Amino acid sequence: MSENPADGVAIRCADLIPSSPADAVPVLLLHGFGTSFDMNWRAAGWTRALEAEGLRVLGPDLRGHGDSDKPADSGFYLPEHFVGDLTAALDRLGVERVDAVGYSMGSRLAWELALTHPERVRRVALCGFGPADAFEGVDLSDPGSGDTPFDSVFRNVAGLPGNDPAALAACARGQASRPFRAHPPLTCPVLVAAGSEDEVAAGAQELAALCGGTFVEVPGRGHANAVSSRILRQAVVEFLTS
């Protein structure tokens, strides 16, 4: 566990050292809303794929998720709080610089980390993410009650073992209070990838173009099932190792 010096919130971060390490930048995997490192990345085959490339994987459970602290106040879930958790974890692990790979909300945070700490991020892969406001039309006093794509995500994850619906609702409110802005764009190498049926990632291709990056579409996949696709994994591994 590493503690954010600003507010004392502690997060768990897996540190997976490959058996034959390549001389390469470690990969920071940032999971999506309502999941965890294990569920979003490990179970979907990512840690095996990266291990096979000799890449060191750093896998935090974001605050409010997994084995990390779960404050129930939305004031603890602003983007800078997550970024503070990540830099504290990297400092504790002695890691200067990473490649950041996100899924959904994790992509938004990868963007935020690269924007505010460009010296710590070499490349960014944004998966299952677009510039549209994911919280548009959501009743934030009762997330999950409506019929937006985010409401559907919320309903799906609120009942997962280990999740705290109150903390997740607070997280949603905190994130929604600072809508994503694509300006200024990132200047490091960027890959944007999303399922062709992913409504949450609307505008992903334009976001890639804005950053001078590459866009990869995963045919036939939506927000919930693009993450485990071989096409997505291979695209990100190629982007990180090229």
Added chain:
Amino acid sequence: MAEESVTFTLPDLGEGLVEATVLEWQVGVGDTVGRNDPLVEVETTKSAVVIPSPKAGRIAELHAREEEVVPVGAPLVTFVVTVSDDAPQAGIVGKVPAEERPTRRVRLKPPAD
């Protein structure tokens, strides 16, 4: 070295889920896979996962098509695995001397083509 076929069923994916949809096979019949190599990508109502191969061996048969819903415990894939003759066998203490090693190849089930 002998070969035998082993069928792997859809494991319990937790959370009380009773079935999963096959999204994409990561292997084909005739492929040789290592233990923990990606085997099949499946989706439940809760998440999408890649199931790693529980064995090293050759893929003899895939028991579900892509987009098919498979109940937990139903056959997923059949492997042909090589069984080392040096492996401990029931009723035998110590190693069988090399010159007495049986030459017969054991196949419990014909390969499914």
